[in-house]
Amino acid sequence: MDEGPFNLVIVGGGTAGWMCAAACAAKLDRSRFRVRLIESEEIGTVGVGEATLPQMKDFNDFLGLDEVEFMQATQASFKLGIEFVNWGRQGDRYVHPFGTFGRPIGEADFFSYWVRGRNAGVAAPLSGYCFPIVAALQNRFMLPNGDPNDVRNAFAYAYHLDAFLYARYLRGWAEARGIERVEGRIVDVARDANSGNIAAVALASGTSVAGDMFVDCSGFRSLLLGGTLGVDLDDWSKWLPCDSAAAVPSVRSTDFTPYTRSTRRKAGWQWRIPLQHRTGNGYVYARKDISDDEAAATLLANLDGEALAEPRVLRFKAGKRDQAWAHNVVGMGLAGGFLEPLESTSIYLVQMAIMHMLTLLPSRDGIDPALPAEFNRVMDVEYDRIRDFLILHYIANDADAPLWEQVTTMNVPDTLAGKIDRFRQRAFVQAYRDGLFGPPSWQAVFVGQGIVPHAADRLADTLPDDLLADRLGNLAATIALGAKSAPSHADFVASYCPAPAP
Ligand SMILES: Cc1cc2nc3c(=O)[nH]c(=O)nc-3n(C[C@H](O)[C@H](O)[C@H](O)COP(=O)(O)OP(=O)(O)OC[C@H]3O[C@@H](n4cnc5c(N)ncnc54)[C@H](O)[C@@H]3O)c2cc1C
Structure with a gap:
């Protein structure tokens, strides 16, 4: 058995590359792993990507970053969800929140009680039962207060940030913890004649960087995964035509x-x-x-x-690489695939790829096929679920222009069609074990796009109408009051994490 350190080479220093490097710096045993990142200032980074999901806080906590310092370094603000304007019909507005609707009323999910209340004419719009929506639409923000009985705790939050500054911040953080940065443009790639694995990459300067495993974070170029290994992009533009x-x-x-x-x-x-x-x-x-x-x-x-x-x-083109891990190359970020930023999912996908890769990292003795197989399975699940959720935004609208006519008449993936049927019949949304998005996200977008269930979960039938009206009314009032107690977003940011003028 070879006793030397495992050589991990990250190709690319955009958000994906430096997130990966930072995670390696934080979690890998440095006596067993040597980690180098190659990037080219001449090529630069994609330089966009500003909205995130709440999971980013988990990633930063996993690294051990200080939230205030991170927000100041990236000019960040808080994000409670996404407001969709004119998406169903001109004049429509709804918010996909990072939080739940309502609170437990009985045995069924709150949403089913809301459907019943709506059909009986005793429920307010769904948004009135969601603290982060009510607070957000008044431009208010507070951190969750930790009290499980308080409606002001029923949410998570994400960040708006400058992804270029985030990569720069993580670079300083990772370099200070022993990640080696190599400046230079890769001009050639050497493969092992027997295994077909990547053996080394050659820079324009003549330097060669060898590795046991390569993480392709080279952006849309997909230098190693798509380029050298020829892994195709599964093209999803028939469902997501924006390019x-x-x-x-x-x-x-x-x-x-x-x-x-x-x-x-x-x-x-x-x-x-x-x-x-x-x-x-x-x-x-x-x-x-x-x-x-x-x-x-x-x-x-x-x-x-x-x-x-x-x-x-x-x-760009919507889609993902057929295999995110092929031979000894793991692709992440834009090198692994791209879905338009409608639900701010790209940085999340980088995070998932990093976490799964760290769990499944092989030894120097070779890569058991079970490892890439599992990595590719979970990343496929992540991509497929996000794809379906994005398509949902497109399919129900007033078809007032060619693009919108096209997407209202297209055939959607079977997985999405089944989901829509179940929702229409019984307000049912299955909670996934892996991957995005949870039932409240689907409920928000279904209802926001005007797809409303005929009937609710039968378990919600047993609550008498007057009690249902009472509970719904009290809850909406409690949430409205709670939102009023939150400071303005601008004031909160100015006191919590004011960033220096750029
Ligand atoms: C229009 C748009 C909007 C987006 N909005 C969001 C958003 O709101 N939220 C979100 O989460 N994501 C968003 N994204 C995605 C987000 O920008 C990317 O996922 C993220 O920045 C990661 O990019 P990357 O690191 O994969 O690639 P890049 O930033 O392109 O970095 C590629 C790196 O590879 C290096 N490289 C390439 N070729 C070579 C070579 N030959 N030699 C050496 N180095 C090389 C480059 O120098 C660079 O360092 C958006 C993307 C687009 C296109």
Whole structure:
């Protein structure tokens, strides 16, 4: 058995590369693992990616980062969910929150009692039973208070952040803990003649970096996984036809929302993400339905502050690599796949890939096929579930432009079709063991898109109507009162984690 340290080489220093490096720095036994990260300043990073999911806090806690220091370093603000504007019909608004609806009333899920109350005309809109939605729409924020009986504890939160600053912050953190950074452009890749594994990568400087295992974080290029190993992209553009984005930062507006906003537009949708030092904006669109110039003009015409740069256009294709781990290469970040940022899932997917990779890391003796098989299984589950959830946003709308006609008439994956049927029949949403999203997320988007169940779980039938009306009324009042006790998001950030002027 070879006793030397296991050589792990991370290719790419964007958000994915430095998240992976930081996790290795935090958790791998340094006497057994040597970890190097190669990146090229000449090539740079994708430089977008500002909205996250609550799991990012778990990742930062896993590393042991200080929340205030991290938020200051990344110009971060808080995020309680995503507001969808005009997504069903023009004028519609709903929020997908990072929290639950209601609280236990009886044996059935709260949502089923709400469906009953709605059908009986005694329930307020669903949003009124969700503390993070009520607080967010008043631009208020507080940390969960830890009391399981308090409605002000029934949520999680995520961050809006500058992903470039996050990568830079993690770089300093990881280098201080022994990760070796190698600057240079990879120009060649050497493979082992017997196994087909990657043996080493060669830099333009002539340096060669050998490794036992490579983590491909090279962005859309997918240098090793897609390039050298030829692992194909499973193309999902038939369901998710947007293939471009124009992105532009603008001056921070007075409307400092603790939520991301996504507004449906003619050929896609526009994001708005408030950070401490600026607002991030972008128009995600299908190139077949709008020109780059028109998309950029639409974006600029719909900012709520002065643009700080010219719009930058990015191209992509929805899908994931057929295998995220092939030979001795694990792909993560954009190198492993991409799903449009409608539900802020890319950084989450990086996090999942890192966690599963650390659990399944082989020894120097060789890679048992059981390890990549399990990694690929769980990453497929993660991607498939997010894909279905994204498609759900597209399929029910007033079809007022070619893109929107196309997506309302397309065949959806069977997994999603079954989910919609079960929801329509009995308000049923299965809770997954692995992967995103939980029942409250599905309930929010179903109802927000105008897909409402005919009937609820039968277990909710037993509560008498007057008692049901009473419980629903009390709960909405308690949540409204609780939200009023929270400070404004702007005040909370200014006192908790004020970032220095950039
Ligand atoms: C329009 C858009 C909006 C997005 N919004 C969000 C969002 O709101 N939330 C979210 O979670 N995610 C979002 N993402 C995704 C997010 O930006 C990425 O997942 C994240 O930044 C990770 O990128 P990456 O590190 O994989 O790739 P990159 O940032 O592209 O980094 C690639 C790295 O590889 C290096 N490299 C490449 N080739 C070579 C070579 N030959 N030699 C040496 N080095 C090389 C580069 O120098 C760079 O360091 C968005 C993406 C896009 C396109």
